[in-house]
Amino acid sequence: MSTAAIFLDRDGVINQDSGYISKRDDFIFIEGAIDAMKLLKEKGYQLVVITNQSGIARGLFSEDDFIRLTEWMDWSLADRGVDLDGLYFCPHHPTEGNGANTKPCDCRKPGPGMFHDAIDELDIDVSASYMVGDKVSDLKAAQAAGVAHLTLVRTGKEITAEGEALAEAVYPSLVEFAQNIATVV
Numbered sequence: 218m219s220t221a222a223i224f225l226d227r228d229g230v231i232n233q234d235s236g237y238i239s240k241r242d243d244f245i246f247i248e249g250a251i252d253a254m255k256l257l258k259e260k261g262y263q264l265v266v267i268t269n270q271s272g273i274a275r276g277l278f279s280e281d282d283f284i285r286l287t288e289w290m291d292w293s294l295a296d297r298g299v300d301l302d303g304l305y306f307c308p309h310h311p312t313e314g315n316g317a318n319t320k321p322c323d324c325r326k327p328g329p330g331m332f333h334d335a336i337d338e339l340d341i342d343v344s345a346s347y348m349v350g351d352k353v354s355d356l357k358a359a360q361a362a363g364v365a366h367l368t369l370v371r372t373g374k375e376i377t378a379e380g381e382a383l384a385e386a387v388y389p390s391l392v393e394f395a396q397n398i399a400t401v402v
């Protein structure tokens with residue numbers, strides 16, 4: 218049976234987005250975010266992180282740097298009782314940088330590629346699932362993949378008028394999102 222998921226943007230939703238984060242010392246969990254993730258798991262949702270990491274294409278850090286930081290983030294979450302069900306990242310940028318990751322792709326949000334992979338691999342019921350992002354491109358990507366509920370939080374980039382219009386709700390942070398959504402039946 219397919220299951221409901223919460224698709225989480227990383228930078229600006231889980232951790233503070235000071236720009237192209239690649240080191241542990243710069244990775245600061247947003248207040249309450251870990252407990253909010255725990256509550257979402259308790260409510261019956263899969264948790265799936267969907268993140269653009271064009272810092273790789275731009276040559277700011279390597280894919281290995283990203284994987285190491287992700288392992289550390291996973292341990293930090295597991296330590297607090299949160300097991301992620303999936304994490305998908307796009308290392309590309311259409312124009313910036315000069316290596317193999319500088320190319321157009323379908324995975325960079327607002328493209329839906331990462332969502333399509335997650336939905337197939339984790340057997341997700343999009344009609345019962347939510348996207349939590351901080352940018353309109355997060356919502357457009359989720360919408361293109363059929364995710365029913367599009368929401369934004371104010372802990373990341375400034376919310377634009379386009380974002381306000383596309384979102385069914387805008388929450389101060391992941392904490393209020395987690396408190397407000399229903400338990401999976």
Ligand SMILES: O=P(O)(O)OC[C@@H](O)[C@H]1O[C@@H](OP(=O)(O)O)[C@@H](O)[C@@H](O)[C@@H]1O
Pocket residue numbers: 226227228229234235236237238267268269270271272
């Ligand atoms: O919010 P998610 O998807 O988890 O990750 C976004 C980050 O990888 C970076 O994405 C960049 O966008 P460009 O990739 O340069 O458009 C900028 O928004 C940076 O400030 C930000 O740190």
Ligand SMILES: [Mg+2]
Pocket residue numbers: 226227228229230234350351352373
């Ligand atoms: Mg973000």
Ligand SMILES: [Zn+2]
Pocket residue numbers: 307308309322323324325
């Ligand atoms: Zn990509």
